[in-house]
Amino acid sequence: MPAPLCLALIAALGFGVLLLWLELRHRLRPASPLRLDSHSWAVNEPATGSATEASPGAATAAITVDGVLRLSNPHARMEVMVPEVELRPTLLGKGDLSGVTITTRLTAAHPDEDSRADGYWAAYIVKSHKQTEARVTLTIAAPAGRPAAGAAEHQNDPLALIDTLWLEVLWINYGPFGRLQRRDGLLIPLRKPEPLQPATARWRAGEACQVLPLPTHLLGVLDDPAEVLRRYAGAVLQPGDILTIGETPLAVMQGRYQHPAMVEPSALARLLCRVFHPTSSLATACGLQTLIDDVGPARVLCAWLAGTLMKLVGSRGGFYRLAGEQARLIDDITGTTPPYDQTIVLGPAQPERTCRELARALGVPVAVVDVNDLGRVKVLAASEGCDEGLLLRALRPNPAGNANERTPLVVVRPA
Secondary structure, eight states: OOHHHHHHHHHHHHHHHHHHHHHHHHHTSOOOOOEEEEEEEEEEEEEEEOOOSSSTTOOEEEEEEEEEEEEEEOOSSOOEEEOOEEEEEEEEESSOOTTOEEEEEEEEEOTTSOOOTTOOOOOEEEOTTEEEEEEEEEEEEEETTOOOSSOGGGTTOGGGGEEEEEEEEEEEEEETTEEEEEEEEEEEESOOOOOOOTTTOOOEEETTEEEEEEOOOOOOTTOOHHHHHHHHHTTTOOTTOEEEEEHHHHHHHTTOEEOGGGOOOOHHHHHHGGGSOTTSTTSSHHHHHHHHHHHOHHHHHHHHHHHHHHHHTTOOOHHHHHHOTHHHHOBOTTSSSTTGGGSEEOOOSSHHHHHHHHHHHHSSOEEEEEEOTTSOEEEEEEOTTOOHHHHHHHHTTOTTOSSSOOOOEEEEEEO
């Protein structure tokens, strides 16, 4: 065998071994099987109460929020301990919330142990194929009648300034993998805007079309996409309309976001992130590691090598085409509206299937879109009957905006 061919075969074999090593190391890294989700959230409207220790002699108004956290262990054999759970709430609103206080209470509701009256979280073992729950109660209070800055119509009602609760759950997983810090966040809407009605909807004139941005509450994992679209768009839709939803709002409703603390950057991520443009969401180790976790290190490395070679011959964008759709869709921190600006948000899962299901539920074509203020419009997926040319013309001015407009839905109506 000629020496050059022999060297090429050795190099190819070595590269294959490298890819195999990267994949095995990635898949065998320490990980906990425990999963956290929640259900049964209820928000009780403000009620005036008696004096509290924090404000003796003063009446208070309070919002109470109740829900259930569920910890599940799908593993066939592994048992995992949860020695610590901490709740970290953050309030979002329309003005100064400095006079508002929030207290939390977490009560274990294990299937095989009695709850503690003092609220202490005793270390608990979640056995294989088992789950446990904890009841959450949050009390949001403010002295009744205290002036509030930021919104004249609510100057004597600080609680009326609040519309959203962002609840982070910091919990420890302890087992054969070591001790892992988990940090999950969920958004609980405290108030929702009234849906637009045909008589009050203000349509904007577009190129051979009309567009109507629809305001919603801040969306999160507790929301069902079909219910959100039906609530905020149902009254104004008519045959021939196309309903669009932004890719990031859909992704957060699917729970496709995580705090960077949940990401453990590999050496590959720390090395390759430096070659991307500083404004790219892949230019940080955690951002790129999120892509690696989604598609695997071998694909990312091969896409980078092939993309570099393609760039040398004048073909740009090769990495993003080869690494998959998520490479373009990942938003690193600061890339989305608060409170998701502190998280890494992936693109939505199965957008084509989602469009078909939403179109059947709403009775009009539905599209998932990615639009920015530079006039770039990308239709990620669309149900049957969507006119992509119409969408490109209608959405180029970015009627939904990319700041805090809270208008993730846009109705496009042909002129």
